[in-house]
Amino acid sequence: xxxxxxxxxxxxxxxxxxxxxxxxxxxxxxxxxxxxxxxxxxxxxxxxxxxxxxxxxxxxxxxxxxxxxxxxxxxxxxxxxxxxxxxxxxxxxxxxxxxxxxxxxxxxxxxxxxxxxxxxxxxxxxxxxxxxxxxxxxxxxxxxxxxxxxxxxxxxxxxxxxxxxxxxxxxxxxxxxxxxxxxxxxxxxxxxxxxxxxxxxxxxxxxxxxxxxxxxxxxxxxxxxxxxxxxxxxxxxxxxxxxxxxxxxxxxxxxxxxxxxxxxxxxxxxxxxxxxxxxxxxxxxxxxxxxxxxxxxxxxxxxxxxxxxx
Numbered sequence: 225x226x227x228x229x230x231x232x233x234x235x236x237x238x239x240x241x242x243x244x245x246x247x248x249x250x251x252x253x254x255x256x257x258x259x260x261x262x263x264x265x266x267x268x269x270x271x272x273x274x275x276x277x278x279x280x281x282x283x284x285x286x287x288x289x290x291x292x293x294x295x296x297x298x299x300x301x302x303x304x305x306x307x308x309x310x311x312x313x314x315x316x317x318x319x320x321x322x323x324x325x326x327x328x329x330x331x332x333x334x335x336x337x338x339x340x341x342x343x344x345x346x347x348x349x350x351x352x353x354x355x356x357x358x359x360x361x362x363x364x365x366x367x368x369x370x371x372x373x374x375x376x377x378x379x380x381x382x383x384x385x386x387x388x389x390x391x392x393x394x395x396x397x398x399x400x401x402x403x404x405x406x407x408x409x410x411x412x413x414x415x416x417x418x419x420x421x422x423x424x425x426x427x428x429x430x431x432x433x434x435x436x437x438x439x440x441x442x443x444x445x446x447x448x449x450x451x452x453x454x455x456x457x458x459x460x461x462x463x464x465x466x467x468x469x470x471x472x473x474x475x476x477x478x479x480x481x482x483x484x485x486x487x488x489x490x491x492x493x494x495x496x497x498x499x500x501x502x503x504x505x506x507x508x509x510x511x512x513x514x515x516x517x518x519x520x521x522x523x524x525x526x527x528x529x530x531x532x533x534x
Contacts, residue, residue, distance in 0.1 A: 291432040294411040294422045295446060295532060302411035303427055305418025311448040312405035315522035321402035322456035322520040325395035327463075327513035333387040334362035335468035335506040340488065341383040350381040350492035365478035365505050373474055373502040376484065376495040382470060385488040387508040390463035394515035396456045403452030403522050410448070423533075430530035438531035446532050449524025457518025466510025474500040485509075 294303055295311075302308045337360050345352035360366055368374075413419040422429050431442055438445045472484040484498035488506070 306411035317520035324459040324515035333465040333508035375499040387465040392463040430532040442531035465508035
């Protein structure tokens with residue numbers, strides 16, 4: 225895209241007071257008319273006509289040499305004597321403007337407990353054996369209390385135990401292509417006459433805002449830029465699990481492979497008659513890592529503020 229530099233156009237010849245204020249006021253507070261430019265004066269450009277009386281209300285506090293432009297809709301034609309370029313405004317962030325990268329675990333969910341009840345039996349009543357296991361630490365091999373390796377009875381029940389959530393991180397990812405904008409034409413007057421004609425025609429004439437806020441004859445702020453962009457808040461991340469289970473093993477370091485896995489949900493469930501069981505360890509099952517994108521704030525690239533007549 226070819227960009228055109230907006231030229232600095234002095235507007236003294238448009239009936240504008242370049243001293244930084246509106247034209248002089250009378251002592252009783254009434255504003256005097258903006259003096260028309262005398263085309264015969266040696267100080268006025270020959271090709272700049274005076275403003276019509278009904279355009280004199282656009283007189284404003286404008287420093288000599290201020291940068292002037294006209295904003296027009298994308299389907300409008302720039303005024304005569306101006307050079308056209310494209311700017312963007314009103315950014316809107318669409319779906320996918322902010323996403324998250326890979327969810328990375330920094331701590332896994334755990335299933336430790338101060339005490340958990342256990343019962344077993346030949347039927348789904350689990351009412352023949354009962355005991356409590358105290359101070360069971362997640363993923364630590366613990367003696368089953370059966371006096372050695374045994375063949376499991378038909379059904380076991382463990383008390384309910386909810387996993388303790390872990391932690392994780394995920395990088396925030398931004399995609400500026402998911403930001404839509406409204407395109408405008410910025411029309412740069414090539415001489416003072418073009419700027420005066422635009423004012424007289426009630427075009428949307430703008431000046432670059434300096435310090436402070438817009439006001440006077442240019443009260444409306446318009447933020448424009450070279451394209452859409454987006455700022456993304458940090459991703460939130462949850463390292464969770466669907467539940468806790470007990471893995472059954474045959475040796476004291478639980479390194480012989482899992483004989484049976486039983487849910488810790490206070491439900492009497494079958495053991496499939498696993499044999500050689502003497503130890504167990506608790507762990508989280510169904511571990512997940514879910515990242516949620518932070519809020520998307522649409523912005524503009526190379527944003528700048530114009531102060532406009534409307």
